[in-house]
Amino acid sequence: MMTTKTAASGGTLELAPRSLTQERQFDLEDPVPAMRALLALTETTGLPFFCVDVHSGSVLAKTDEDLLELLPWSVRGQLEGLNGLRVVVEPTGLVFYSVALPDLENIPVAAVGYVLNPDSSEDGSAQQALREITQTLGWSDVEHEQWRASQPYCSPDLLKKLLSTCIESRKWLKWMQDEIAQLVREAKRAEEEIGVVHKMTRELRLTRSSAEISGLFLKQLKQLIGAEGNLIVLDQDPTDGIEPSNAPQTCQQGKLLLDQKMLRRLLDCFPGRDWSRPLVQNKVDNTLLRTDQEIRNFVVAKIGSDTISTGWILLCNLPAGREFGNAEATLLQSTATLLATHRQNRLLYCELENILLQFVNLLVSTLDAKDAYTRGHSERVAAIGRRLGEELGLPERDLNDIYQSGLLHDIGKIGVNDAILQKPDQLTDEEFAKVKKHPEIGYNILCGLKSLRPLLPGVRSHHEDFAGTGYPDGLTGEGIPLMARILAVADAYDAMRSDRPYRRGLPVETIEKIFRSDQAKQWDPAIIAAYFRVRSKILELGQGGVTE
Numbered sequence: 001m002m003t004t005k006t007a008a009s010g011g012t013l014e015l016a017p018r019s020l021t022q023e024r025q026f027d028l029e030d031p032v033p034a035m036r037a038l039l040a041l042t043e044t045t046g047l048p049f050f051c052v053d054v055h056s057g058s059v060l061a062k063t064d065e066d067l068l069e070l071l072p073w074s075v076r077g078q079l080e081g082l083n084g085l086r087v088v089v090e091p092t093g094l095v096f097y098s099v100a101l102p103d104l105e106n107i108p109v110a111a112v113g114y115v116l117n118p119d120s121s122e123d124g125s126a127q128q129a130l131r132e133i134t135q136t137l138g139w140s141d142v143e144h145e146q147w148r149a150s151q152p153y154c155s156p157d158l159l160k161k162l163l164s165t166c167i168e169s170r171k172w173l174k175w176m177q178d179e180i181a182q183l184v185r186e187a188k189r190a191e192e193e194i195g196v197v198h199k200m201t202r203e204l205r206l207t208r209s210s211a212e213i214s215g216l217f218l219k220q221l222k223q224l225i226g227a228e229g230n231l232i233v234l235d236q237d238p239t240d241g242i243e244p245s246n247a248p249q250t251c252q253q254g255k256l257l258l259d260q261k262m263l264r265r266l267l268d269c270f271p272g273r274d275w276s277r278p279l280v281q282n283k284v285d286n287t288l289l290r291t292d293q294e295i296r297n298f299v300v301a302k303i304g305s306d307t308i309s310t311g312w313i314l315l316c317n318l319p320a321g322r323e324f325g326n327a328e329a330t331l332l333q334s335t336a337t338l339l340a341t342h343r344q345n346r347l348l349y350c351e352l353e354n355i356l357l358q359f360v361n362l363l364v365s366t367l368d369a370k371d372a373y374t375r376g377h378s379e380r381v382a383a384i385g386r387r388l389g390e391e392l393g394l395p396e397r398d399l400n401d402i403y404q405s406g407l408l409h410d411i412g413k414i415g416v417n418d419a420i421l422q423k424p425d426q427l428t429d430e431e432f433a434k435v436k437k438h439p440e441i442g443y444n445i446l447c448g449l450k451s452l453r454p455l456l457p458g459v460r461s462h463h464e465d466f467a468g469t470g471y472p473d474g475l476t477g478e479g480i481p482l483m484a485r486i487l488a489v490a491d492a493y494d495a496m497r498s499d500r501p502y503r504r505g506l507p508v509e510t511i512e513k514i515f516r517s518d519q520a521k522q523w524d525p526a527i528i529a530a531y532f533r534v535r536s537k538i539l540e541l542g543q544g545g546v547t548e
């Protein structure tokens with residue numbers, strides 16, 4: 001350490017220790033709070049600074065490479081415990097300033113700098129003290145004067161005001177940064193919540209039961225919120241195909257086991273509460289809830305409208321240190337709304353399905369009344385088609401479509417002359433040409449009804465042949481819709497099996513012989529193969545298993 005005593009004060013003007021300085025240096029561009037603060041100080045004030053280890057006094061970084069690392073004991077001795085700003089007027093004619101910085105890699109550090117005091121510019125002893133220290137560095141008088149002329153001047157009062165303003169603005173900046181960080185966290189959270197609601201919305205399918213949807217929603221809530229207990233209790237859904245009863249359905253996830261009794265006790269604690277908004281409780285008295293489970297906090301929301309409750313969602317116990325708030329309550333409210341809307345839509349959907357089914361049955365009855373020879377044929381084709389579809393592994397939605405399309409496949413015969421349909425003898429070519437119009441007529445009758453559109457492929461194409469010789473469009477192979485290929489086999493089986501005025505129904509063995517010989521020509525071999533795998537079931541569904 002190089003030291004010189006100043007004549008004016010009898011004190012010392014020291015250079016900062018060099019040893020540690022050479023071992024560890026930091027760059028102003030390092031993305032650490034201390035360096036950011038140091039850079040902000042020099043950019044805001046225009047003053048030079050160096051970053052000092054408050055224990056050792058060594059310089060760890062500088063804002064100006066040419067800055068002479070002067071650190072008198074009067075400054076260094078008070079760096080430890082420095083809080084905010086300190087200005088020291090040295091008898092050497094220098095004014096030192098030091099500002100506390102955030103720790104640098106767990107090292108307590110401070111920003112230190114100095115300027116020349118304009119009040120000491122004519123003080124000979126002060127100038128001499130400075131000259132002595134630059135002499136210890138081997139500087140000539142000319143170099144010393146050049147250095148001195150390049151140093152900034154500032155009065156101690158002005159320096160205090162400048163640095164105080166800067167520090168205050170940095171505090172303001174930090175407050176703003178904290179506010180922005182909080183807003184960013186909230187925005188991120190809101191984005192996650194919107195993402196979850198979006199995912200939930202995509203899960204909403206009318207073919208899914210309320211219980212199935214509840215399980216999917218609880219999984220999403222558990223992942224986002226992280227509560228230990230997650231419970232949805234739903235009143236019985238009449239559309240779930242379960243016998244009506246008073247038993248609610250329960251869906252629960254998480255390590256904290258919740259049940260309906262616990263939910264009931266909890267709700268009973270708040271008689272007369274307006275449940276149009278969720279309830280958040282973060283200080284829970286377990287004796288009040290009379291539960292063996294330790295419930296620290298919870299949020300609960302009603303599923304349903306203001307007047308009708310269709311169930312409840314309950315989340316309990318966030319990880320230690322966290323509490324439920326508006327964000328969780330809002331998400332639960334959205335979830336409850338989605339569940340209530342799904343249930344309402346499902347009720348309407350089921351009503352619509354029933355109306356559609358009644359309409360289809362009405363059409364089939366109309367055809368049966370017109371064409372006595374095919375009475376019951378449509379129901380058998382529908383049932384056989386559905387069974388073949390099951391064997392092919394088709395989903396329930398497709399099986400329902402195949403069944404309904406089977407019911408309606410010959411509906412176009414409504415547009416064929418009664419005399420032709422009821423003719424007891426074999427048809428002439430001209431008459432048969434008119435009968436062959438029925439797939440297109442059926443298609444044209446039904447295509448105006450949007451909800452029946454999934455059934456149209458079976459209605460239009462059930463007389464297409466796999467080899468391309470069928471009608472009305474001459475489609476080939478897999479170009480024929482699967483629904484139509486299935487109904488073609490079902491239709492052919494039942495038509496051949498049925499008695500006609502001009503012939504008896506064919507024995508099953510004969511039909512199966514035709515299936516085997518003509519399968520690649522007229523029918524899809526994969527569907528014929530499915531028929532042979534389930535032939536015994538089809539015999540039960542069709543005209544019976546009587547053979548000759």
Ligand SMILES: [Fe+2]
Pocket residue numbers: 409410438462463491
């Ligand atoms: Fe037909």
